[in-house]
Amino acid sequence: xxxxxxxxxxxAYQIARIVSMALFLYYGAVCLxxxxxxxxxxRFGLTRFRQLTGxxxxxxxxxxxxxxxxxxxxxxxxxxxxxxxxxxxxxxxRVRDPLPQMLPxxxxxxxxxxxxxxxxxxxxxxxx
Numbered sequence: 199x200x201x202x203x204x205x206x207x208x209x210a211y212q213i214a215r216i217v218s219m220a221l222f223l224y225y226g227a228v229c230l231x232x233x234x235x236x237x238x239x240x241r242f243g244l245t246r247f248r249q250l251t252g253x254x255x256x257x258x259x260x261x262x263x264x265x266x267x268x269x270x271x272x273x274x275x276x277x278x279x280x281x282x283x284x285x286x287x288x289x290x291x292r293v294r295d296p297l298p299q300m301l302p303x304x305x306x307x308x309x310x311x312x313x314x315x316x317x318x319x320x321x322x323x324x325x326x
Contacts, residue, residue, distance in 0.1 A: 219262035226255030283307035
């Protein structure tokens with residue numbers, strides 16, 4: 199069921215979905231294959247979760263891509279990505295990172311929460 203309202207919200211929603219999808223596909227690959235991320239996860243004391251984190255980021259990005267065919271997948275993918283960013287913020291708080299280092303996770307968490315809220319507002323909790 200397609201919503202009739204909210205031209206500006208729909209544009210923001212589509213832009214946010216594309217940006218989140220692209221960034222998580224990129225960051226997921228970086229998390230899996232970059233030596234920098236190996237060092238970063240060692241610093242967090244979370245070495246064993248690096249590959250899982252990268253895989254979840256890629257799955258979330260793919261979920262947003264597939265949501266163009268299965269629209270309600272936005273709720274699942276964006277909720278999972280927002281939760282991943284909450285956990286990322288917790289890890290950064292634990293090692294006392296400064297705010298500028300926390301901003302990407304904070305912004306991506308807010309973007310994905312916006313996607314969930316906008317999807318529900320425009321299409322209802324389930325458009326199936």
